Amino acid sequence: MPEANKQGPRTVTLRYFDGTRREAEIINQEVPYPDGKLIVSRTDTKGIITHVNRAFVEMSGYSKEELIGANHAILRHPDMPTVAFEDLWKTIESGKKWHGYVKNLRKDGCYYWVKATVIPNIRNGKLVGYTSVRRKPSRSKISESETLYATLM
């Protein structure tokens, strides 16, 4: 894990793929994934959120109203390497299923790890959006991902 992350709250500037940026406060505190739940969201073809379930609202710390219409990158954590999301988009845009471990940023600055699967939604042969379903990851997969992602930053 990067050194800075071991200290208290810090403010970082998140830079997005589309050139926009926002300031976010990061707190090095994990919120454990709830047992037995799936966190579900759907987006349009551009990654704008169109649907979230209750577990998504509870874990992200945002209200449903704040989430619907927002870019999914609202959960982007600065410890996630850009290449992970490049791989995600390349995979789903080619019509395939993507799996990966993702560290997400909550509204309160804390984080949570998920095992995510994203699939394209095809209706009458046409791509209409994407669905992401997250489940509880094992501690060993989380530490493997932490190590791997640190080398990709």
Add this chain to the structure above:
Amino acid sequence: MTFNLTVSPDFAPSHISGWYYFNTWLQRQLDVGIHLELYDDFAQQREDLKNGSIDLIYANPYDASMLVRELGFKAVARPARRPDETVIVTLRSSDIHSVEDLKPGITVATTDDPDVHTMGMIMLEPADLDRSNINTRTVGGYVVVAKALLNGSADIGFFLKDAYEELSELVRKDLKVLVSSQISVIHHALLVGPKMQSHIPQLKEKLLTMGNNEKGAIVLENMGLSGWDPMSEEQTEFMIDLIDTLIPD
């Protein structure tokens, strides 16, 4: 012409007669001949579905993808307030207190109920357990899963939550739930095959008002259902997409 109705083989044995009453009720409501064919296992039922001999099915959510996307079935309704949830259970006296306490090499008692098995396996992932490092014993029903736990031939068991709750007090007092799924959007569905689709509007109307009269209400009670909720094409597609994300490649 006579249509064929079938029920996902995971129905509770205590509700068999309910499905026969339902079949009689349906024939009167739609004024068509319907034959009810029940199966002991999913494999034989899937074969008959694929060769086109079934027109109406109360389907396991896991089979909905094949039925809708490959065989042209359409969802008309789902059971009200009856999501399919899965529980992982062990002996009450066991020193296992959470999924994370489980170790490779354990034996899992499960059934051929595909959605419960899939969810059970997903809920083992936090302990780094998968097909490759557990032993699976597939048995004929949830009562047998409970027996396997009680006689020590399995360490944990996967149950449909409703089936677990229907076990006798005497059995459950020696068992405990390690984890319970809370998904709420995966459920069985009544699906209509291509040959019967002209009956969909009438079928929908009859199902959604089924509990409003005494005869319908009695049939529902015998099926263990509280009523039917409408299910749109998009709700069906959404559930199928969701299940797709859970199925291992």
